Amino acid sequence: RRHMGQHITVLGGPKAPPVVSLDAHVSTNPLYGGCRRIVPLDMKRGMLATASGDYTVKVWKSDQTNSLSEHTLSYTNRHPWCMIVLPDGESLVTGASDGMIDIWDWEKGAHKRQCSGHTACVTALAVSTHAEKFFSAADDGAVKVWANVGLCLLTFQGHTSRLTTLTWLQASGLLVSGSRDTTLRVWDPERERELDTLTGHTSSVFCAAAVPSTGDLVSGSDDGTLRLWSIRSGRCKTVFTGHKRCVW
Structure with missing residues (x-):
């Protein structure tokens, strides 16, 4: 789900992400082409990107009355799995099922470079808004820590x-990874070391998000709980229960 002005894009089926009007509460413009992930590109112009199991990344103009794919970024027999936009606003980074990372000029639809290093599917990407770096898991x-030009600077294990x-x-300049090993790990890219391991979930960790106002972290797990963590102390502050199945 992604907000775009007075519209919201919903990921909800095997074919397309519909664009829903927040005022009219109706689907206004289904974008056919399939998707696995959605990221906003240019909110002012209503541009977004979707990644699909059909081996493509598509760039859409969501404010058109008819479905319109501006560019199709094609892969060869590999699935795009995750995406981020770099702070320059021009570069889209995608992680694929073969372990490769690709950097694209999303507006021109041009492939800029490919980054190798992972030996299995790239499942997550993150970006630092103040440093010329992005991160992959x-x-x-x-x-892995990458320079925005595509050079691998550091690998954490x-x-x-x-x-x-x-x-x-x-706020803290730290990176947190979550795993099927039930833990979250806190990394310091500047000091090039692991700071902490957060334990408490009893099954795979599938999602996490920062709490900007406090610098804390919230994680969701296959054990059906959410946990609020203090990154400073490494302790779980609160466990939220209520879900009966996995929290994505």
């Missing part, structure tokens, strides 16, 4: 299973 258990989520904490 993969099924090979590694977390420590998880014992596949990685599922990656969160950049802007």
